[in-house]
Amino acid sequence: MQHLLRVGVAGLGTVGLAVLALLERQAAGLAARSGRKIAVVAVAAKETRKERGRDLSRFQWFDDAAKLAASPDIDLFVELIGGADGPALAAIEASLSAGKSVVTANKALIAKHGMRLAALAEQKGVELGFEASVAGGIPIVKALREDLAGNAISRVYGILNGTCNYILSRMEAEHLPFAECLGEAQRLGYAEADPSFDIGGLDTAHKLAILTALAFGTRIDPDAIAIEGIKDISLADIDAAAELGFRIKLLGVAARTSAGIEQRVHPTMVPRSSAIAQVMGVANAVTIDADAVHELTLIGPGAGGEATASAVVADIVDITKGLRTPPFGVPVAALAPLERAPIPMHEGGYYIRLSVYDRPGAAAAIAARMAERSISLESIVQRRRPGEHGKPAAVPVILITHATYEKLIREALAAVVGDGFVAEPPQLIRIERG
Amino acid sequence: MQHLLRVGVAGLGTVGLAVLALLERQAAGLAARSGRKIAVVAVAAKETRKERGRDLSRFQWFDDAAKLAASPDIDLFVELIGGADGPALAAIEASLSAGKSVVTANKALIAKHGMRLAALAEQKGVELGFEASVAGGIPIVKALREDLAGNAISRVYGILNGTCNYILSRMEAEHLPFAECLGEAQRLGYAEADPSFDIGGLDTAHKLAILTALAFGTRIDPDAIAIEGIKDISLADIDAAAELGFRIKLLGVAARTSAGIEQRVHPTMVPRSSAIAQVMGVANAVTIDADAVHELTLIGPGAGGEATASAVVADIVDITKGLRTPPFGVPVAALAPLERAPIPMHEGGYYIRLSVYDRPGAAAAIAARMAERSISLESIVQRRRPGEHGKPAAVPVILITHATYEKLIREALAAVVGDGFVAEPPQLIRIERG
Numbered sequence A, B: 001m002q003h004l005l006r007v008g009v010a011g012l013g014t015v016g017l018a019v020l021a022l023l024e025r026q027a028a029g030l031a032a033r034s035g036r037k038i039a040v041v042a043v044a045a046k047e048t049r050k051e052r053g054r055d056l057s058r059f060q061w062f063d064d065a066a067k068l069a070a071s072p073d074i075d076l077f078v079e080l081i082g083g084a085d086g087p088a089l090a091a092i093e094a095s096l097s098a099g100k101s102v103v104t105a106n107k108a109l110i111a112k113h114g115m116r117l118a119a120l121a122e123q124k125g126v127e128l129g130f131e132a133s134v135a136g137g138i139p140i141v142k143a144l145r146e147d148l149a150g151n152a153i154s155r156v157y158g159i160l161n162g163t164c165n166y167i168l169s170r171m172e173a174e175h176l177p178f179a180e181c182l183g184e185a186q187r188l189g190y191a192e193a194d195p196s197f198d199i200g201g202l203d204t205a206h207k208l209a210i211l212t213a214l215a216f217g218t219r220i221d222p223d224a225i226a227i228e229g230i231k232d233i234s235l236a237d238i239d240a241a242a243e244l245g246f247r248i249k250l251l252g253v254a255a256r257t258s259a260g261i262e263q264r265v266h267p268t269m270v271p272r273s274s275a276i277a278q279v280m281g282v283a284n285a286v287t288i289d290a291d292a293v294h295e296l297t298l299i300g301p302g303a304g305g306e307a308t309a310s311a312v313v314a315d316i317v318d319i320t321k322g323l324r325t326p327p328f329g330v331p332v333a334a335l336a337p338l339e340r341a342p343i344p345m346h347e348g349g350y351y352i353r354l355s356v357y358d359r360p361g362a363a364a365a366i367a368a369r370m371a372e373r374s375i376s377l378e379s380i381v382q383r384r385r386p387g388e389h390g391k392p393a394a395v396p397v398i399l400i401t402h403a404t405y406e407k408l409i410r411e412a413l414a415a416v417v418g419d420g421f422v423a424e425p426p427q428l429i430r431i432e433r434g
Helices: A014-025 A027-034 A067-071 A086-097 A108-122 A138-147 A160-173 A178-187 A202-216 A236-243 A305-320 A360-372 A406-418 B012-025 B027-034 B065-072 B086-097 B107-124 B140-147 B163-176 B179-189 B201-214 B235-243 B305-320 B360-373 B406-418
Strands: A001-009 A036-044 A060-062 A077-079 A099-103 A155-161 A246-257 A260-273 A284-289 A296-303 A347-357 A377-382 A394-401 A428-433 B003-009 B036-044 B060-062 B074-081 B101-104 B153-159 B246-257 B258-271 B282-290 B292-299 B348-359 B377-382 B394-400 B427-431
Touching: A001 A014, A001 A067, A014 A027, A014 A305, A027 A305, A036 A067, A036 B201, A060 A296, A060 B282, A060 B406, A067 A077, A067 A086, A077 A086, A077 A305, A077 B394, A086 A099, A086 A108, A099 A108, A099 B153, A138 A155, A138 A202, A138 A284, A138 B140, A138 B163, A138 B201, A138 B305, A155 A160, A155 A202, A160 A178, A160 A246, A178 B086, A178 B235, A202 A260, A236 A347, A236 A394, A236 A428, A296 B348, A305 B140, A305 B201, A305 B258, A347 A360, A347 A406, A347 B377, A360 A377, A360 A394, A360 B163, B003 B012, B003 B065, B003 B086, B003 B305, B012 B027, B012 B036, B012 B305, B027 B140, B027 B305, B036 B065, B060 B065, B065 B074, B065 B086, B074 B086, B074 B305, B086 B101, B086 B107, B086 B140, B101 B107, B101 B305, B140 B153, B140 B201, B140 B282, B140 B292, B153 B163, B153 B201, B163 B179, B163 B235, B163 B246, B163 B282, B163 B377, B201 B246, B235 B246, B235 B348, B235 B394, B235 B406, B235 B427, B348 B360, B348 B406, B360 B377, B360 B394, B360 B406, B406 B427
Parallel strands: A001 A036, A001 A077, A036 A060, A077 A099, A260 A428, B003 B036, B003 B074, B036 B060, B074 B101, B258 B427
Antiparallel strands: A155 A246, A155 A284, A246 A260, A284 A296, A296 B292, A347 A394, A347 A428, A377 A394, B153 B246, B153 B282, B246 B258, B282 B292, B348 B394, B348 B427, B377 B394
């Protein structure tokens, strides 16, 4: 057996402590797998004296993560500080520059600097592992980078944010409005005090940007993502979804289309019978459409200390065993620029919820606005609100369209609004089918 | 870029031809991933002159697979002949002995000879890839061998036979009896003329034996599997499952218990809300319970030429990139003997369908036989058959038990039969919960 692989860990939050625990707990098994013992020898954390519930005195301590990263006393650097720039970036650069492989769980950083860092790793002949940066314990990075090497991938999509999935699951299960479920998620620690990063879709977008690069062999481009969050999803939408055989999920979707690569993050109607629709609570799921395997779905924990640590440890073991792979599957120089498909060219089905003044001719006028643009309807549901008598001011009308272009739907809805038949702005939710 | 990696493929059935097609179609991408061009240069097939719908004249032809395997003109040997022994085994041995890595899709062979072949590969310092041998295009071998390296696994279970899943799906969807759905599967080419290998559970058992070794670090032991097929599943069971919130799937289950490693293949009640219950038709699915990731599920195509070829190609690319791993994750010498948990010690819930003579005291007597052995019941459903009037000879009674030992359930049922209250042998189906 070769000499010890000495690991340095920067960042001792939930994930950092879980990595220390896993490497210790599985030490014998990891040595058998790697042909080499693996042990943490040094750590870096801002607060060195903070009580962390375990004895960390045997490690060499650094207050500067970059110093740990460049230290000759470690062979591999694990970055768990977080943040797209600042100390995390400085430390990773220091490690790669010193010819040491890096493992990170930092999605924001990889989404922003992944291309440059991967190129640096390639140049230095070392590895940059970021399995933990997307979908926690789900091995989606390796699936795209290695398992599907023989496939041309046409679409990758999934539930990549547990906070949003928890909220949407609770809205449906308890029939409680968004704000209340968000508050509950915050009390349970599933959502931050400022939840905008999760519920606004940005967290999902970072992860999607990474998946897109791996799936399509394109350069990461997080700015080329159309992003909508979940805050405007109402119980009326949740109910209508259930009635029409759908469930609402915040999805990240990347697809190769004739107009380029489409990257979207938005609340989505998925068929209730799909595997992804069954994923409730904080779990994550990713589905890949590819020419040889047709469809592959991975479901698992998207967050949490131990689940994320599991992905970090898998990267460490791969690197210890001598894995040699460009971080994005192919060398950065071989990644194509991402040609962005404009969202108006998106082709798919749509769910539309309108609040329609109950006047003669309203339904016919709406249908005509759709027909003018060759938008065909799969279903129309119009129903007087229960408990209301007489002529209400407005009634909900739900439309499900067959596949059409987003440009046409937007035009049709603008025309409907212009006709003066609707009492509120229309709700529009894209449908994603398996 | 290094010189060409020269591949030899033995066996030109559906999978073999799909491997040729994929390697050709993805040649540029695979070269970018591997840093090396990969191409098939030689093939072996029994019938050299058979029409296969494509020009295979540019390959060097062998009629003896073992000669191809040992040929100095190839660097890597792909075995797609099939069969646990005979030419497939001889060829793999020849390749490994000649110091050439092997990729195979042959589950029967790996289940029977995997330990010896892996040891030979390790001794020769070459690789033995068998991702394609279990669950077709689902990358479950790599998931267990690499992605979950930091985890202690407690259970792995799944739908590993598409034929059985197709039949059970059709029985439910069309409400047709087993024999009819089997005939349909045969007409569609999903089942063999002699379907006993699939529907009897042996095919699932081969795959399970391989997964067990990977999950628990134990030596393969296909003889230590309790096997029941699906032929006795009736529409009455399918209906009762639906009513009680379950679905019936043929599962392979391997679990670490206090009594040892349990390996079972049998029709199983799974909760209808589980991801695995949504897997219909010929698809496969595997769920892993592990300490760090908690639960991970992979769903995808379990068979088919291109899906299986996808797994073969992934193995080829890994080996081309210089992957160095013991075939079973840890060296064969480090695998523990499999300590078999006896099936009477199996602990779990049970579904029991009885055909009970409609006499006073029957239900009470059955309940008493359960209570005597501390078996507690989650539900009892007794219902007169619809459309029957008067006093029928026997009525169906469905019991769902809480977790208990199989030994106790078997004893209780023997006592119930002995009491003379039942008109037919009881139906017993194990319940598997997430």
